[in-house]
Amino acid sequence: MxxxxxxxxxxxxxxxxxxxxxxxxxxxxxxxxxxxxxxxxxxxxxxxxxxxxxxxxxxxxxxxxxxxxxxxxxxxxxxxxxxxxxxxxxxxxxxxxxxxxxxxxxxxxxxxxxxxxxxxxxxxxxxxxxxxxxxxxxxxxxxxxxxxxxxxxxxxxxxxxxxxxxxxxxxxxxxxxxxxxxxxxxxxxxxxxxxxxxxxxxxxxxxxxxxxxxxxxTGIRQVEYTFAGETNHAGTTALADRRDALLPAAETILAVRRAAERSGGRAVGTVGYVAAVPGAANVVPGEAVLSVEVRSPESEVMAEVHGEIARAAEAEARRHGVEVVRAVRHHVAxxxxxxxxxxxxxxxxxxxxxxxxxxxxxxxxxxxxxxxxxxxxxxxxxxxxxxxxxxxxxxxxxxxxxxxxxxxxxxxxxxxxxxx
Ligand SMILES: [Zn+2]
Missing domain, CATH: 3.40.630.10 (Zn peptidases)
Structure with a gap:
């Protein structure tokens, strides 16, 4: 009944x-x-x-x-x-x-x-x-x-x-x-x-x-990366003399994809915002800003993927003579x-x-x-x-x-x- x-x-x-x-x-x-x-x-x-x-x-x-x-x-x-x-x-x-x-x-x-x-x-x-x-x-x-x-x-x-x-x-x-x-x-x-x-x-x-x-x-964690190098002339500055902030930023974008892929479906990662400063065709960018978002239903996986990205960003920044700082912009568990x-x-x-x-x-x-x-x-x-x-x-x-x-x-x- x-x-x-x-x-x-x-x-x-x-x-x-x-x-x-x-x-x-x-x-x-x-x-x-x-x-x-x-x-x-x-x-x-x-x-x-x-x-x-x-x-x-x-x-x-x-x-x-x-x-x-x-x-x-x-x-x-x-x-x-x-x-x-x-x-x-x-x-x-x-x-x-x-x-x-x-x-x-x-x-x-x-x-x-x-x-x-x-x-x-x-x-x-x-x-x-x-x-x-x-x-x-x-x-x-x-x-x-x-x-x-x-x-x-x-x-x-x-x-x-x-x-x-x-x-x-x-x-x-x-x-x-x-x-x-x-x-x-x-x-x-x-x-x-x-x-x-x-x-x-x-x-x-x-x-x-x-x-x-x-x-x-899913949890969502968004971290903003700011790379600080040196703004300079795009013609007179030899490649060896540059501290191009956009180069480690570009490597970091690829690292986000790789780290997410390595999670085997347990996380996704996205760079949805990129800025090169000052943002002119004939200027070596002295600053680059990226948003890095990682989503995962598992806190540990989200932390691991973010950690892997951070290590890659630091290594690339060092290689290019650029400073990098991170700031958490959004976090949902x-x-x-x-x-x-x-x-x-x-x-x-x-x-x-x-x-x-x-x-x-x-x-x-x-x-x-x-x-x-x-x-x-x-x-x-x-x-x-x-x-x-x-x-x-x-x-x-x-x-x-x-x-x-x-x-x-x-x-x-x-x-x-x-x-x-
Ligand atoms: Zn809805």
Missing amino acids: EAGALSALTPVLARVEEDLADLGRIGARAGGGVTRLAWSEEEGRAKAFLVERLARLGVGAESDEAANVWAEIGPEGAPVLAIGSHLDTVPDGGRYDGALGVMAGLETMRLLLEAGRPLKRRVRLAAFTDEEGARFGTGLFGSTAVATGHDIDHLAEVRDRAGVALAEAMAARGRRLEELGRARERLDDVEAYLELHVEQGPRLERMGRDIGVVTAI PAAMDPAWRERLRRQARALGEEPVDLVSWAGHDAGALAARLPVAMLFVPSRGGLSHAPGEYTAPERYRAGLTAFARTVAAWAWGLEP
Whole structure:
């Protein structure tokens, strides 16, 4: 009978598609993409859209100090499972990244309310502010605010490219930077967090599977390298007399690739930013700056790869008579997903006849920030062509049907008290 109640819980794809279509009109761009940057009017309208859809269900919503939207069903005082994702996008991004997770949470709530079976535990839906960090470089903003809190002094310095301070952008939406610390209270009674997300990569599609269960979310460490040599004339300075800062920098770029390859798939490494100073065709560069990003789901591997790159950079700098300094610009620790919740997701997937695949997430997610405080698990559905952060991002309803069903039933099994 309990199994019967669960198997009757089936998402209505037509209304999820309608939700996604309506949400996708907010911030829509001519080429099919959407732009809903953090703290923008469009992100605000997307949140208002969610609040309106919840109101149709008779569910009230609140917004916290980080402007995260929260809504809850279930008996007062009972344990809470949080579910959700984000509604902001990168510039000209897709209509599924984050959006599908929030709409999956909304549909799960609708199904629970329609089922009419009394909830023994609470389900709390979250739409987190500024997951992408596309405007202020403050990715995972809302989820970090509730999980671990922010360094407010650092945030007070943050501005976007137009020179608008984060604090001003927050104030325009009625939020005060100084009050951000209070957002942490939102998780005080939460036991765990579950998130459904598009894979944003091609693995599920290539394997012909519809459900991925995330094992870990990658750590990300970005280190800036500055090589200091001597600026001089490109004609009159003999090769032997030069201290060309760009040469060890170039060797370092290749060392990043080699070190990542040597990890055997356990890390990726990228140099996405290069600058030669002063940056003129007829001047030997006296300074070169590189960004070196390494991602790995394993802290030790991330440290090893960075160490190998640092040793190569120092050796090359010495060879070329150049100084090198490093500065950590960004660090997110890898986040392991909770084994018990992963197993619950897998169980519901298998009950549908699916073979769920264990996957590492090489992209950051709100779930990663929350993992610093709570047991967390994530379910991936396929991304057509592996495309994401682009207008062509798409997941057909037949491709997210199984994932959404397994997700909703995992939540229901817990909220109904069928799972310990
Ligand atoms: Zn996302």
